[in-house]
Amino acid sequence: MSESQIAEAELHAxxxxxxxxxxxxxIEAYLSGHPEDAARVSAYREQLxxxxxxxxxxxxxxxxxxxxxxxxxWRRLLPRYAAVVAWITLGGVIGWQLHGYNNASPRAEGxxxxxxxxxxxxxxxxxxxxxxxxxxxQEAHLVAWLSKRLGTQLKVPHLGNLGYSLVGGRLLPGExxxxxxxxxxxxxxxxxxxxxxINPDEGSESAFLFAQEQxxxxxxxLDRKLGYALSGAADRSELLRVANSIYSQLNP
Amino acid sequence: MxxxxxxxxxxxxxxxxxxxxxxxxxxxxxxxxxxxxxxxxSRFHLWRQGSDLRAWLFTIMxxxxxxxxxxxxxxxxxxxxxxxxxxxxAREPDWGELRDIEEALARLPGEQxxxxxxxxxxxxxxxxxxxxxDIPLGTVMSRLSRGRERLRVxxxxxxxxxxxxxxx
Numbered sequence: 331m332s333e334s335q336i337a338e339a340e341l342h343a344x345x346x347x348x349x350x351x352x353x354x355x356x357i358e359a360y361l362s363g364h365p366e367d368a369a370r371v372s373a374y375r376e377q378l379x380x381x382x383x384x385x386x387x388x389x390x391x392x393x394x395x396x397x398x399x400x401x402x403x404w405r406r407l408l409p410r411y412a413a414v415v416a417w418i419t420l421g422g423v424i425g426w427q428l429h430g431y432n433n434a435s436p437r438a439e440g441x442x443x444x445x446x447x448x449x450x451x452x453x454x455x456x457x458x459x460x461x462x463x464x465x466x467x468q469e470a471h472l473v474a475w476l477s478k479r480l481g482t483q484l485k486v487p488h489l490g491n492l493g494y495s496l497v498g499g500r501l502l503p504g505e506x507x508x509x510x511x512x513x514x515x516x517x518x519x520x521x522x523x524x525x526x527x528i529n530p531d532e533g534s535e536s537a538f539l540f541a542q543e544q545x546x547x548x549x550x551x552l553d554r555k556l557g558y559a560l561s562g563a564a565d566r567s568e569l570l571r572v573a574n575s576i577y578s579q580l581n582p
Numbered sequence: 583m584x585x586x587x588x589x590x591x592x593x594x595x596x597x598x599x600x601x602x603x604x605x606x607x608x609x610x611x612x613x614x615x616x617x618x619x620x621x622x623x624s625r626f627h628l629w630r631q632g633s634d635l636r637a638w639l640f641t642i643m644x645x646x647x648x649x650x651x652x653x654x655x656x657x658x659x660x661x662x663x664x665x666x667x668x669x670x671x672a673r674e675p676d677w678g679e680l681r682d683i684e685e686a687l688a689r690l691p692g693e694q695x696x697x698x699x700x701x702x703x704x705x706x707x708x709x710x711x712x713x714x715x716d717i718p719l720g721t722v723m724s725r726l727s728r729g730r731e732r733l734r735v736x737x738x739x740x741x742x743x744x745x746x747x748x749x750x
Contacts, residue, residue, distance in 0.1 A: 374730045
């Protein structure tokens, strides 16, 4: 190899990993004998790493409202869709934050199912045509079916006094077996989902715990046999209001 | 949501990342993304099905950015500059290394910054970057070379202790 044939452009292509392996190996050999160029290459690589450290976190930031609604048609759908995109295509859940609510400390086991609940919310709540498997018009059937599959009698909370009507529900796979998801929506089409699963250790109870990621907030709690997770893009106080109502209906 | 809206939506996070790095400022970056999305939606019929949508969106963003920079240079007293200056003053002092690369970027000429970011951050090929910026391949290479070298000089002038900081 003639060293004079190493062009400046090739050094950059080397830094960017754009060279065929054979040529990259030649450049490597060249660099081992040319410390100044080697130092430059290493500085350029560090620039790349610093750029990515600095700016990649922007990918995971929740979108501000104005980017969710550049036009009328985006207004209804984009926030939810953006949540799904953020959850699914961005390669999972980085920086999932858990906050003990009422100073309760969540167990690791608790975080995993709350996250599943939030993902299920992000996946199904944007659905226009098929948000649920069984609609609210067949509520009795819905409850009987999901109760049978979970192996325990479920109750569907009614949230009409808070402005949310039942859309219906669906069966989902959980970590340990079937899980139920009930969906509600308010007059503006804003949706909440209630995720209900069987608790692995029956009889445990917890305070309300809160988690949030990519614009989806989740209040979740264990109530003896069942665990509940309420997810939505609504703000935290609104979610808490609904969670309180659900809790009191299930524990009259 | 219509198909083209959902197609475009997927690219919003990357457009935001590039805009943030390009402008160095959150609200200006999101303004740029918003303008880009609006223009892309209104001109979606001009996008050739099957061609690279991401490159098309970045091309739109680049054109808007260049026009904005030009018009700001003609009207240097506009409030956009004031708010940007306020934001600069309000920056927290303890960003360590992270701030260094951002400040160093801001000191590059815009044309070099665009090339560095398209190639380094967005990982466009040199040919793709040339198409997005509508410049010859050789110009991409020379801007890349000059930009990286200039960045290296700027960064090597900074305190080296900051590189030991934990990146949060």
